[in-house]
Amino acid sequence: MRIIIDRFEDDMAICEKEDRSTIEIEKNKIPIGAKEGTILIVHNDKIVIDKKSTDNKKYKIESLLKDLFS
Template identity: 40%
Template sequence: MEYIIDYFEGGLAVCETKDGKRVTIEKSKLPKNCKVGDVMKLENGRFRLDKKETERQRKEIENLMKGLFKD
């Protein structure tokens, strides 16, 4: 299962799943270096940062934004 961190609120991370559902996860259960926009995968009961997918999505959003703000 994949989760994208939308924002942090206190000790919780509010995340979105691929199917658009919002879930909260205790921040203490996530890798210490995670930040908003990171993609987390739940594997064997533990969350891990998916750096490749995070970067792919970041580039995709960046390209969409460039298309919106063309001169």
């Protein structure tokens, strides 16, 4: 399952699933370096950063903003 970190509240990461529902994950279970907007892959009890998807999403957003303000 893929999720995206929406925000952090206290010791929890509030994440959005692909169906737009949200789940809370303890912050200490989130990989180091993950921040708001980071896409994570959750498989069984393992959570890893999906660097390729995160980078692609960031690039698309930056491109849209560049086009918007050009």
